[in-house]
Amino acid sequence: MTALPFEILLGIYLGVLTGIIPALIAGVLGFLFKYVTNVSIPGLGVVVLALGIAGVNGGLMALNDENIRTSQNAVALLTAIIVVLMLALYAHSQGDKLGGSVPKRISLRQLRDRTLNTDVIELVGGRNQVRVTVTGEVNDIEGYPPLPADLQEEIKTGQWTFPADLPVDELETRFADRLQSELDLADVTVSVDERARASVAAAPPIGSTSKRVPDGKRAVSLSALVPSGMTRGESVRIVTADDTVTGTLIAARSGDKPADPAPKPTDDLATDGGIDPEPSVPKPPTASTTTGGEGRVTVVVDRTAAKTLLAASEPQVIVLSRGTRREFELVSLLRRSGIRFRKQTVKPGGPLDGHTIGEADVRDRYGVLIVAANHDGWQVAPRGSQLLSAGDSLYLIGSREALAAFAEVAV
Incomplete structure (x- = not known):
């Protein structure tokens, strides 16, 4: 055995x-x-x-x-x-x-949702933030004039900090938007790696006034007594001898002195042997405002009203009240609860092309809600019988994950 x-x-x-x-x-x-x-x-x-x-x-x-x-x-x-x-x-x-x-849907967007290396995260004021550093030369964008040297230097030496919990693609979008808004650039493309090193290509500002004039409107410049504290986007009323016109302010200048005078150079200052003065911290840029007095304003009005303003001799500028912007408070509350907004376009041959909102059942199937649809004109809070077709623009709300999944599958 x-x-x-x-x-x-x-x-x-x-x-x-x-x-x-x-x-x-x-x-x-x-x-x-x-x-x-x-x-x-x-x-x-x-x-x-x-x-x-x-x-x-x-x-x-x-x-x-x-x-x-x-x-x-x-x-x-x-x-x-x-x-x-x-x-x-x-x-x-x-x-x-x-x-x-294993996730049921694996998309290129999800694969690209890279995160930053923990070595570049800084703790400032109890919050994690990351400092983006522009490496290499700031390239030009094809089809635009070359970027001036002073703007290139400002982009490279600027202090660009952002929250550290952003994915890399979201960080690229915010950095590009910030450069475009603060420096008034015509176009910006940004690429950021996991070490928060950015490669930037930018186009210089061109036609700043024409960019702010919507289709079908006209911009008219007037000499008048300008109220103090005005800035871009103000809703104003121009009173003339013949008529009253309401428009939107896109530029204004008043008084003999600029609103934000340049600081005097201090390179030649010296101490008497005491403690060296601490370097001053530059203040963040603020919106330019008028100082009041005689000046010129540029407003956007309808075509018919433009002729009236051009013929006016002594117009009066009145600033209208904006009231309380409840929509901003609503958006802030939604973002705190994890809800995001996104604009999408219906793609040809997709599950929404040629179907109504009720047939697509986007709320139960994808977890998003269509708050506005542009199908032969904008419809706010469209009903389930609203037909959708290729090329229609949609405004959606939902969680970040639901919007990403919907973008990959439905549009």
Whole structure:
């Protein structure tokens, strides 16, 4: 009679040889079944499948090995069966766990959602922030004039800090928007790596006044008594001898002195041997405002009103009240609760093209809500019967993940 330890080792050996293929099949099936149906294969099914495949594999081994074919030891056989079942059940559990953790939709947007390296994150005032550094030369954008040297130097030496919890693609968008708004650039492209190093290409400001005039409107400049504290975007009323016109202010200048006088140079100042003065911290840029008095304003009005203003001799400028902007408060509350806004365009042949909002069922299927749709004109809070077609513009609200999934699938 063969020794018991030898029979146990023989059973383990046979179990590993015959159990590799059943374990692989059980793991793959467990992953696919969980990933597709979100339901796990019962353990009894795994046992039956593993024993069936192991029996076929063991029979093939017995044909090639006479010792296995003539062996009558039940201990080795029982040990081999236990090893086969353990391997199959373990592989199935790992495949089932992997199938439940793998995301159902993998898009290029999700693959590009890179995060910053933790080495570049700074703690300032109890909040994590990252300082973006512009590396290399600031390139020009094809089709635009070259960027002046002073603007290139300002972009390279500027202090550009942002919240550290932003993905890299969102950081690129915010950096480009900030450069374009603060320096009034015509166009900006930004590429940021995980070390917060940015490559920037920018176009200089061109036609700043014409960019602010909407289609169908006209910009008219007038000499008048300008109220103090006015800035771009103010709603104003121009009173003439013949008529009263309401428009939007896009430029203004008043008084003999600029609103923000340049500071005097202090390079030649010296101390008397005491403590060196601390370097002054530059104040953040603020919006230019008028100082009041005689000056000129540029307002955007309708075409018919432009002729009236051009013929006016002594117009009066009245600033209208904006009131309380409840929409800004609403957007702030929604952002605090994780809701974001996004504008999308319906793509040809997509699930929304040629269907109504109710048929597409975007709220239940994608978790987003269409708050406005441009189909032969803008419709705010469109009904379910609103038809959508390729090229229509949509304003959506939802969580960041829901909007990203909807953008990849539906538009």
